[in-house]
Amino acid sequence: MALWLVIDLESTTEEGGWPVEDMEIIEIGVSLVTRDGAELDRFQRFVRPRQRPLLTLFCRELTHIEQADIDGAAHLDVVWQELERWIEPYHGRLQAWVSWGDYDRQQLVNDWRRLGIDSTLSQLPHINLKQRFAKIRQLEKPVGLNRALELAGTSFFGEQHRALTDARNTAKLLPSVLPSLS
Template sequence: METKRSHYYLIVDLEATCCNNGTIPRHEMEIIEIGAVMLNRATWEIDSEFQQFIQPVRHPQLTAFCTELTSIQQQDVDQASRFPEVISNFKEWIYSSFPHYVFCSWGNYDKKQFIQDCAFHNVPYPFGSEHINIKEEFSEYLGVSKRYGMALALNELGIELKGTHHRGIDDARNIAAIYRQMKTQKPS
């Protein structure tokens, strides 16, 4: 029987409210999409996916910059539930089928944004202290100090970017493809 916490890699990518003119300070950014996949450590296949939009409350109107960057439309977030309900759905998805996982993301941004939004909404942080920064591991995998963006990392590995860049669920799938290759093939 498998009891290791890391039987699955929970690969998460978040999109958040943003702007290019300073009208939304970093500490007021809010998650507007959670995209996540469960990458099976034994098969290296994605066993399940989670995607939900979130209605922001601090800056409910998406900026043109945010919409252009993420392709997330105002009606997507207007019709969405708020953070406490979505995080509850997310936890239910995780714990109903995948109790043995480790939280992973491309860089530390996603972890910090979860911590910030949980604190703002007075919701317990849903993950343990363990977090894998795949961006850091990717540089180690290549043996370089350079930090790659996700799209550049895909290109470096010869993997085609699938879906829309800066959409949580698509980026989570692409990060899973990077991690699968890192874990199953030696760098060239």
């Protein structure tokens, strides 16, 4: 059975946003799904940033992630090893990894390079579901996750801007895009 990893990240930020190179991951959420979007497994971890370990008020309000969650978390290099071990049993069946937009891919590539991480994901194709969804729906421009879910006849479930919740909601859109991935 073919499988896909749907990944979402939450990162340090301030109102108005920071460049990707200045952001650090504070939460990773991964939903392992089948072609029809059915979740088989999931992974979620908080990550303690190194450069800016104190979350801004804006970041805490946006993500609902508490400073204590981050203070008690491991750094990305340790969390990434946990994720790699979690992925290992599925590796032979993984078709690609998916994210809503390109931010998550850019952040991971930057962090892998910065930390010298050789990731399993770098060997898999990445699908920017936001772009693919817009192309399939013949939208003038890509839309946000909530709007895409509405267009697909469903709605967002759970708390927005939490990595696993966002990944699970993104996975709902995978079946509508996969037929175009041949």
